[in-house]
Amino acid sequence: MEAQDTVHEAHTPAIPSGVRSEGDALARLYDSVADDMEATNRTIVARMDSPVPLIPQLAAHLVAAGGKRLRPLLVLASARLCGYTPGPDGIRRHVNLAACVEFIHTATLLHDDVVDESHMRRGLASANAVFGNKASVLVGDFLFARAFQLMTDDGALRVMAILSAASATIAEGEVLQMSTQNDLSTSLERYLEVIHGKTAALFAAACRVGAVVAERPAAEEIALETYGTNLGMAFQLVDDALDYAADQARLGKTVGDDFREGKITLPVLAAYEAGDETERAFWRRVIEDSDHTEADLATALDLIDRRGAIARTLDHARRYADAACAALDVFPQSRLRRQMTDIARYTVDRDR
Amino acid sequence: MEAQDTVHEAHTPAIPSGVRSEGDALARLYDSVADDMEATNRTIVARMDSPVPLIPQLAAHLVAAGGKRLRPLLVLASARLCGYTPGPDGIRRHVNLAACVEFIHTATLLHDDVVDESHMRRGLASANAVFGNKASVLVGDFLFARAFQLMTDDGALRVMAILSAASATIAEGEVLQMSTQNDLSTSLERYLEVIHGKTAALFAAACRVGAVVAERPAAEEIALETYGTNLGMAFQLVDDALDYAADQARLGKTVGDDFREGKITLPVLAAYEAGDETERAFWRRVIEDSDHTEADLATALDLIDRRGAIARTLDHARRYADAACAALDVFPQSRLRRQMTDIARYTVDRDR
Numbered sequence: 001m002e003a004q005d006t007v008h009e010a011h012t013p014a015i016p017s018g019v020r021s022e023g024d025a026l027a028r029l030y031d032s033v034a035d036d037m038e039a040t041n042r043t044i045v046a047r048m049d050s051p052v053p054l055i056p057q058l059a060a061h062l063v064a065a066g067g068k069r070l071r072p073l074l075v076l077a078s079a080r081l082c083g084y085t086p087g088p089d090g091i092r093r094h095v096n097l098a099a100c101v102e103f104i105h106t107a108t109l110l111h112d113d114v115v116d117e118s119h120m121r122r123g124l125a126s127a128n129a130v131f132g133n134k135a136s137v138l139v140g141d142f143l144f145a146r147a148f149q150l151m152t153d154d155g156a157l158r159v160m161a162i163l164s165a166a167s168a169t170i171a172e173g174e175v176l177q178m179s180t181q182n183d184l185s186t187s188l189e190r191y192l193e194v195i196h197g198k199t200a201a202l203f204a205a206a207c208r209v210g211a212v213v214a215e216r217p218a219a220e221e222i223a224l225e226t227y228g229t230n231l232g233m234a235f236q237l238v239d240d241a242l243d244y245a246a247d248q249a250r251l252g253k254t255v256g257d258d259f260r261e262g263k264i265t266l267p268v269l270a271a272y273e274a275g276d277e278t279e280r281a282f283w284r285r286v287i288e289d290s291d292h293t294e295a296d297l298a299t300a301l302d303l304i305d306r307r308g309a310i311a312r313t314l315d316h317a318r319r320y321a322d323a324a325c326a327a328l329d330v331f332p333q334s335r336l337r338r339q340m341t342d343i344a345r346y347t348v349d350r351d352r
Numbered sequence: 353m354e355a356q357d358t359v360h361e362a363h364t365p366a367i368p369s370g371v372r373s374e375g376d377a378l379a380r381l382y383d384s385v386a387d388d389m390e391a392t393n394r395t396i397v398a399r400m401d402s403p404v405p406l407i408p409q410l411a412a413h414l415v416a417a418g419g420k421r422l423r424p425l426l427v428l429a430s431a432r433l434c435g436y437t438p439g440p441d442g443i444r445r446h447v448n449l450a451a452c453v454e455f456i457h458t459a460t461l462l463h464d465d466v467v468d469e470s471h472m473r474r475g476l477a478s479a480n481a482v483f484g485n486k487a488s489v490l491v492g493d494f495l496f497a498r499a500f501q502l503m504t505d506d507g508a509l510r511v512m513a514i515l516s517a518a519s520a521t522i523a524e525g526e527v528l529q530m531s532t533q534n535d536l537s538t539s540l541e542r543y544l545e546v547i548h549g550k551t552a553a554l555f556a557a558a559c560r561v562g563a564v565v566a567e568r569p570a571a572e573e574i575a576l577e578t579y580g581t582n583l584g585m586a587f588q589l590v591d592d593a594l595d596y597a598a599d600q601a602r603l604g605k606t607v608g609d610d611f612r613e614g615k616i617t618l619p620v621l622a623a624y625e626a627g628d629e630t631e632r633a634f635w636r637r638v639i640e641d642s643d644h645t646e647a648d649l650a651t652a653l654d655l656i657d658r659r660g661a662i663a664r665t666l667d668h669a670r671r672y673a674d675a676a677c678a679a680l681d682v683f684p685q686s687r688l689r690r691q692m693t694d695i696a697r698y699t700v701d702r703d704r
Contacts, residue, residue, distance in 0.1 A: 171494035
């Protein structure tokens, strides 16, 4: 809760707690853009304000809850890698756009929280559950609108084109994910399309926007977009692996969320594909028919482990991380470039 | 279902069925911009397409359901009133922005379905009831993103500033409405603030955008914005009156929706204010404690009628409609200007 309390302070800590303590690749990259990240945090707090008190209250809960701020970090690092320096007007375009990207991300998180009515007992949904849905949707909409106001203030049509296309792709990815739910016949290709939409598209846009504000040649823009896409794919693959593999306490989230929702992710697809008939019957019951108990989760974790499905998922992630690193070859060697390739590797090795 | 079936035809009828048959002020205004409205409908169909099939399916359900298309009509009529003609490139900016405004509106309707858990909208089963909360949220997000892509394609920063600010104001209005729910101590001023946000802000933006594309002086922009604001206020006040007064079959929505949701609207506030102690106790039970039966709705309708609360609501609406008409005085007399003042009067006199 500490992060939440600090949200209205003038000097929000640049580096989310829990990142620095790891002393890892991510913390080093945060350090490299610490001033810009502090400015981004201040912009986030300033721009989520509204005369309607519930909005900053709820937005603060998520925006300030201490996520990794990975997407704004990518905007800032990409702009820096491209040698961006603010113009004579002193406006830090990359800072405003980093805040913008975090707003888009937060809006999608809020909307992802929305629960289908079918998941509540009809007519018995608690006032709180209904209030939650309602607030999530509307505050998400507000942040999305604010993101577009930040883009408008920035004034570059190319930035708007990139970020509005990414926003459409995110929505498409989320809808596609919804339509693969509970469906074990989902192909690997379709799964990759889903995670591209829900995660990689915004990573790619964040990186590309950094190159755009620096007014770099197309080759550098495309290199950063490729870096972002591949980093995002790796990130989501690992996220999906962690949902079946992580130490629950360290992850800070419940293992098995995806399992309980019947979400189709690579660990499940790989275990299903490699399974014998008995195993496949198990997967059909728990995923397709949504007929499962907590004991079934233990069985699922065991089957996923025995069929090497986590390893297969991480193999995919590692290939994407390698592609992310390779994409940065167009830039001369530098400390910053090394830090950016390091976080691609960190993404695969992380356990949280 | 008829309107839905025609959505993929090349020549979507310009005038929604049910409007022409009335032979009223609205139909005459549609006639004046019939070509542009047909082009708008085609743009809407083209731009809601997506490789993810569920998106056009769900979007068609609402976009094609034959609402009044009032907001795109306002963009088109305002642009025409300002003498807008497409440039030598043949691009009809007002048509693209009319589609854009309808997408923003449809996105808010989809999200409103989640919020209000309403079961009927425009006489069809709501998208939410058919597809679920989550789909409504995500397809709304997609349409919102598409709206911003249309603005980006248009390329005018002033248009983006107007429409992104309106989008933020809509979200604020909806959140404010949420926080007044079940609260009979809501002031008239606060209620007016809510309906300004949820309805009048987009009416105003639609009208103003018409003036912006025509590159008219600030006085005309502001006149049209004032017209739109006041028209929107009148429109929402009448909508709120109709929820307690309309013939259910003709309105195509269930009378008493607002009552059942504990929504605070002027008919209730006025009846509460004018009521005696017994009546006030009744209102507190049914609105504040959400403790009501269908028999209570009959009582509510009776009290609202006896206390003249509908008349008071319509008085307010009439004053806003008058202000809308007066705002157009800066424009020379013309058939189009008269049609635009006529729809302000129609808004107050309509029974659907």
